Amino acid sequence: YDGGICTRLDCVSLGVVVNQAAQRFYDEGEDFWPKRYAIWGRLVAQQPGQLAYSVIDSKATGRFMPPVFPAFKANTIEELAALVNLDPLELRKTIDSFNQSCKTGTFDHNVLDDCHTENISPAKTHWALPINQAPFYAYPLRPGITFTYLSLKTDETAxxxxxxxxxxxxxxxxxxxxxxxxxxxxxxxxxxxxxxxxxxxxxxxxxxxxxxxxxxxxxxxxxx
Incomplete structure (x- = not known):
């Protein structure tokens, strides 16, 4: 179901995004949402099952407009993994690795701040904070259609x-x-x-x- 803005998730930049193997696959802090939401649609479509999860902790709540559907919620990363059918050990490993790589500066979600990761691939270039404050949340991500690129051929006069x-x-x-x-x-x-x-x-x-x-x-x- 694609309900437009009601189902769009703006929390991607506030945590990490993992696929069904519990692995990150792109820089969650690359840019602001007007650019990134189309990029993430394509990225998620390329993942197994066209499914991914945005994982955040309680520090991120209140910093984005919540969608109409609630997140999965748990007190530990392992419990959260079980709720969304991810390998608990793999998700724990991914989160720990990400947390250790975070070089926290001055967090500001309104600008391209200096909170970033080091020595991890893919990097997170902005808004990188450790995911370490329970409860933890996971939002399923799936690609949706805004409109197609199929069109009639025209010139500059339309x-x-x-x-x-x-x-x-x-x-x-x-x-x-x-x-x-x-x-x-x-x-x-x-x-x-x-x-x-x-x-x-x-x-x-x-x-x-x-x-x-x-x-x-x-x-x-x-x-x-």
Missing amino acids: AVFFQGKPSANMFVAGELMAGNVLGKGYTAGIGMSIGTIYGRIAGASAARAIQVNAQLQEEVHATA
């Missing part, structure tokens, strides 16, 4: 291509043409930005097409 040529009177905006702009990455809000910008472009192009057609009709009538 004209739809037919047989390799731009249409004289058909123009599109938004998701119908977003694939012409987007690559592999996605930043929060860019879909709405494309819709807004190309909505204006398509509207202006359509208005010009109507004017051209009206002029042609006048010329035809004048000739007749």
Whole structure:
């Protein structure tokens, strides 16, 4: 089930993310959420079973908007692992290794702070705090669809291509043409930005097409 913002998890940067082997697989502190949530969707989709878990401790609670579904909660890492069907020893090993690598500076979740890890791969470059204060929480992560990159081919005037040529009177905006702009990455809000910008472009192009057609009709009538 994908409920949009109600099911989106903003706690990824506040702990670690592990796959079903209880192993970390990417830098949880790479960047702010407008960039990272699309990246994490792709990363989780590449994991076994397209499933991962965001593991945090009680220090992280209150620092993000909780989703509609509650987390798994336990007083120990081993108990938490059992709740989500992970190997308790492997998760304990992953958490201990992460905790030992944390070089705590001045934590500030509003900036790219200096709390980072050392001598661990993958590194966590920001917001790295030891996961050591019970209770512990695990949120399941699964990829969801914001929109697809499939679209009609257009040019800079938002004209739809037919047989390799731009249409004289058909123009599109938004998701119908977003694939012409987007690559592999996605930043929060860019879909709405494309819709807004190309909505204006398509509207202006359509208005010009109507004017051209009206002029042609006048010329035809004048000739007749």
